Amino acid sequence: MGRRLLEVLTQTWPExxxxxxxxxxxxxxxxxxxxxxxxxxxxxxxxIGSNSEWPILLGxxxxxxxxxxxxxxxxxxxxxxxxxxxxxxxxxxxxAQQAAAxxxxxxxxxxxxxxxxxxxxxxxxxxxxxxxxxLDPYGISKLEAEEGLQxxxxxxxxxxxxxxxxxxxxxxxxxxxNFRKLLNLVATxxxxxxxxxxxxxxxxxxxxxxxLALDNLVDFMQLAITHPKAANQLFLLADGxxxxxxxxxxxxxxxxxxKPPVLFSLPTGLMLHLGSMLGTRxxxxxxxxxxxxxxTKARTxxxxxxxxxSKDAIALTAQAFLAERKQAGQxx
Numbered sequence: 146m147g148r149r150l151l152e153v154l155t156q157t158w159p160e161x162x163x164x165x166x167x168x169x170x171x172x173x174x175x176x177x178x179x180x181x182x183x184x185x186x187x188x189x190x191x192x193i194g195s196n197s198e199w200p201i202l203l204g205x206x207x208x209x210x211x212x213x214x215x216x217x218x219x220x221x222x223x224x225x226x227x228x229x230x231x232x233x234x235x236x237x238x239x240x241a242q243q244a245a246a247x248x249x250x251x252x253x254x255x256x257x258x259x260x261x262x263x264x265x266x267x268x269x270x271x272x273x274x275x276x277x278x279x280l281d282p283y284g285i286s287k288l289e290a291e292e293g294l295q296x297x298x299x300x301x302x303x304x305x306x307x308x309x310x311x312x313x314x315x316x317x318x319x320x321x322x323n324f325r326k327l328l329n330l331v332a333t334x335x336x337x338x339x340x341x342x343x344x345x346x347x348x349x350x351x352x353x354x355x356x357l358a359l360d361n362l363v364d365f366m367q368l369a370i371t372h373p374k375a376a377n378q379l380f381l382l383a384d385g386x387x388x389x390x391x392x393x394x395x396x397x398x399x400x401x402x403x404k405p406p407v408l409f410s411l412p413t414g415l416m417l418h419l420g421s422m423l424g425t426r427x428x429x430x431x432x433x434x435x436x437x438x439x440x441t442k443a444r445t446x447x448x449x450x451x452x453x454x455s456k457d458a459i460a461l462t463a464q465a466f467l468a469e470r471k472q473a474g475q476x477x
Contacts, residue, residue, distance in 0.1 A: 146359060146362075147211055149359055149363055150209065150211070154367065155185060161184060163186070164188055164201055165187050166187075166190045167188070167190070168191060188201050193232075193239075193240070195231065195235035195236065195238075196239070197240070199240060199247070202247035203247050203248070204247075205244070205247065206251070207250065207252075208244050208251070208253065210240060210254050210255065211255050213232065214229055214233055214283070225282040226285060229283055229285070230286050230289065233286035233290050234289040234290045234293065237254065237294060238290065241254075241297045245303050248305075249305050250304065250305060251308065251369075252305055252306070252307045253369055253370070254294055256290070256291055256312070257283065257284060257287045257312060258271060258355075258381065258436065258438055259280075259283055259287065260277050260287050261275050261279075262280060263280050263431075264434045264436055265435050265436055265437045268437075270355070270438055270439040271311075271381060271436075271437065271439065272438075272439040273380070273442050294309070295377075298377060306376040308369045308377075308378060308380070309378070310362070310365065310369070310380050311379070311380070311382070312357050313383055314354075314356050315356075315357050315359055315362055316357070316358060316359065317462055318461065319465065319469070320466075327394070327397065330406075331394055331403070332403070332467065332470065334406045335401065335403035344406070344407040344408055344409040345407070345408050346411035346416065347390055348391060348409050350389060350413060350433050352433055352435040353387040353388070354434075354437070355384070355437050356383065356384055356388065357383050358453045358455070358462075361451040361453055362382065364451070364452050365382055365443065365451075368449055374447060378446070380443045381440055381442070382438070382443055383438040384454070386455040386456075390433070391408055393459070396460070400461070401463045401467055416433060417430065
């Protein structure tokens with residue numbers, strides 16, 4: 146995500162001086178394989194937390210905070226909430242405090258739709274007016290980070306404003322986690338000789354989920370850097386086209402120029418029960434449940450329009466996945 150943001154910012158505003166923070170030197174080449182503009186400087190900061198020092202903030206106008214401990218499917222920490230609070234809440238508040246003290250004018254924070262909850266029902270969608278209801282340590286830590294940032298910016302004498310972005314699943318070339326698993330499922334199934342005889346039990350899913358293409362997120366961040374009406378605002382973002390799991394599979398297959406898998410209907414209740422037995426209920430819930438996001442506020446107040454349509458962004462993601470797989474096969 147940081148790499149793509151750097152690419153876009155340096156293309157749009159080549160005159161900008163950008164500090165890109167990285168955990169270690171091995172993370173440095175965001176723009177590997179391309180000409181890195183001389184005004185992009187990399188700063189190694191290690192693992193950030195409540196005691197991190199940020200002397201590089203002096204003279205900085207805008208901070209875009211993307212770093213986070215993201216959702217972990219198989220959590221091994223004895224106290225997950227404490228670990229998430231350290232990485233997401235305390236680290237963000239510490240950075241924001243030092244940013245305000247250094248004279249930073251705007252702090253853009255990437256949060257998560259998990260602040261609102263895990264699922265929507267009956268065609269309803271989360272909006273900026275929805276009451277936060279995080280259900281896991283990741284969502285709780287992000288909400289607490291939002292609240293801490295808002296408090297810092299509202300304190301007497303503070304000159305820094307915030308822009309908070311709650312995003313659903315972000316996808317694009319190089320996507321990881323569950324979206325990548327779905328890409329692999331479609332590609333592998335389509336490549337199997339007997340695939341027409343091996344249907345997948347996903348045809349009975351009638352959910353609706355919102356997604357956000359990486360380039361759409363980056364485009365909004367670029368807008369949020371300078372737009373005066375973005376100051377001290379929370380925005381929920383999405384591509385604008387909600388998809389069921391079967392429809393998403395169809396678009397992935399189309400993007401790969403492959404025949405879509407044959408699907409058959411299995412009751413979602415049975416799928417959830419099997420998921421519980423196998424210890425994968427949370428993953429199954431995301432596969433069958435709905436999670437819709439209303440991004441009307443961003444489109445109205447900032448006149449933001451996502452530059453990429455869902456079908457085009459999914460096709461680009463699918464093609465990039467195939468290219469990665471081909472390259473990996475050639476290198477082994």
